[in-house]
Amino acid sequence: MIQPSIPKGTRDFPPAVMRKRQFILDTIRVIFERYGFQPLETPSMENLATLEGKYGEEGDQLMFRVLDNGEILEKARDAADTRQLVSRLSSKALRYDLTIPFARFVVMNQHQLVFPFRRYQVQPVWRADRPQKSRYREFYQCDADIIGTDSLLCEIELLQLLDEALTALGLKDAGIRINHRSLLAGLAGLTGRPEMLPEITIAIDKLDKIGWSGVSEELLLRGMDSRAIQVVANFIAIRGDHQKVLESLRALFPEGSPGHPGVVGLTGILENSYAGLGSRVLIDLSLARGLHYYTGTIIEALPPEGVKTGSIAGGGRYDDLTGLFGLKGISGVGISFGVDRIYDALEELGLFPPDQDSRTRVLFLNLGEEGMQQSYRLLQRMRQAGTPAEIYPSQAKMDRQLKYADKNRIPYVVMIGGSELEAGKLSLKDLSTGQQTLISAEELLGWSF
Template sequence: MIKPGIPKGTRDFGPVVVRKRNYIFQTIRETFEVFGFQPLETPAMENLSTLTGKYGEEGDKLMFKVLNNGDIFNDAQAATDNKTLVSAITEKALRYDLTIPFARYVVMNQHELALPFKRYQMQPVWRADKPQRGRYREFYQCDADVVGSNSLLNEVELLLIYDTVLTKLGLQGYELRINNRKILSGLAEVIGKSELLTDITIAIDKLDKIGAEGVRKELTERGLSAADIVTIEQFLAISGNSDEKLVQLKELLQSSPTALKGIEELDFVINSGYGNFNTTPVIDVTLARGLNYYTGMIVEVKAPATVKMGSIGGGGRYDDLTGLFGLKGISGVGISFGVDRIYDVLEELQLFPQAAQQSTKVLFLNLGEASARTAFSYMMQLREKGIAAELFHESAKMDKQMKYADKRGIPYVIILGESELQENLVSIKNLADGKQEKISAAALLQFEF
């Protein structure tokens, strides 16, 4: 006998969970559509060459490779070098995120697209990460991206999408943290180590996890001098409100034109006056986001401090992402929602509305052939009005049928006994308060369930 199980880091979702997740998906999708974004889907698998080298050294290690078809054992034995060996075993991988596949799609369909192209995508991705709360090996991303526009208004609008969705979901106390990769590039320029930009950003990105001492140790191991690390620590120590941080950044990085450009861009996003935010974005100089393709503003959404959860969304500007596939000069900017983490946050804070947890609103009790036939007719009329209704599948004791309704969380039951059938009435019972009333069959369609 095979013991049933699922791969580590994956999950089954029962009806109650799926309904709550769909509530999140629907809220995000409706917001994307209102902001003028178009839907897109790409394959679960991409060519390994499409994905490799786009997420940094650590990202490459976390890709799920897909074995080639055929006799890979003989092909591997025939390989003459490492490159041939790898291609003999695997040439495909499950997608790591939705952004690189989107860039690949844009390049392949560049002549059919009207730029700027605003797309949203809501599909699962896979990462061979160590499973833990809020971190899974299979999870959904919900992305919105704009390509073909350099305007910083796109950054403002994407931040407003975050703000709109999280407000609709009833979440309070979240943080929209922003930074700019040009500022981080400028920091590397100031210390004369531009070639170590990736190493610096990877180390800074771990500040929350390994602390200042851990970052210092990692920077040392990556070849930075004590003087370099002092400057980086001065950078990380910048504090105050966003305007005060901008002043301090200008003073520390004044010798870098690249950094000054990034500071100017941040200033626009913070102070342009476009958009009315419920939660104002704040500058976080420690925010690095360790993905290689970001070149401008970067953003990360932090869950409320009352919940032990990391980021629930993130993204940024990538000025030459399509250039990786031969299409130069196409700028893009995008964001992503971490639906699985958002679900955990809403669940912990008990923010799911009752409507998001219910399916059937009305259960008609099955009290015999005559009752069932009449109930079925009424049930179909309610369904035509968009009211979810069902008839218990068999004639059974009323207690059994009531227990079914209670277990399913169905708020109303309708009883059609002999007296109701004779008088052309229906008895409606509210299971929440126990109240029961009789109304005419004609009034049933106007009843407020």
């Protein structure tokens, strides 16, 4: 006998958990649909060439590769190094996110699609990360993307969608932060070390976690001088309401400078009368986000204060994602919800709505052949009428059948046994009160459960 187990970082979702997950998924899906996004699913596996190199070196290492079938030894024999060995043994990998497969889909179907194209996608993704709290090796993403337009209206829509979804999920206190990649590029230019853009973004992204002293230490460690570090300090010290921040940015990045598109972008998104985005959206110049393909606006939603999980949703604009697959000049913008982290946050805060189950309302006891046949006919009629109902499959002791109802928290029990058959009626028992009444079949079908 082997000890049953599941792979590291994966989970079973028992019924009680699934109910809560479905609440999250349904909430998000309904809002996606309401915003006009169309459903899409792509395969679990993609060709390695599709995924490789899209997420940086780290991403490549975290990808789950699928071993090819066939003569492994033959293929492996004269491989020069590990890298070559792996590429000979594997030509497919599990998807790492939903965005790259989406870009691949768009390029493959460019002639059938109508642009701008809006799609949403709810599927698991896999990362060979080391699991820890709120980090799994298999987890779900819910993505909505609009591709084929660079209109800022899309950013506005996605921010509103995000705001609406967070509210519907009960996360009223979740904050939304926004930034723009070209502001970060502009910052790198101001330091006089434009080539250090990646190091700068990685460092300042940790501001929340390690504080300014940690960030400056890291920049120093990466070879930045104190004058340049001071430039970074001044930059991320810019905060406050939209107007004030945008004003400072305008002064910092005049027309023609590398940071200017960011100023224009954020101004266009935040300074308009019709969007009404409110105070939930904050400009956060330290927001960087890891994924390499973002080029414009970047968006992130954080769980409410006190919850330790990382960001629960994120997204941004990518100007040339499909260019990787040969289709140039198509801009897109998307948002992604992390279901598992939203789950953990709601659980931690006790924010799941209490009444999330549509479990069985009525159990028919099985008290003998004749009664069972009548019960089954009634059961079918109740189901057709939309009442979740079931019948105990075997003629077990009554004690056991009632315990079954009790443990599954089924509120009503119907009994048709000897005495009921004699009376031509049935007994309906309310398990919460213990009350039992003798009623007719018609009365049962008219009962409100």
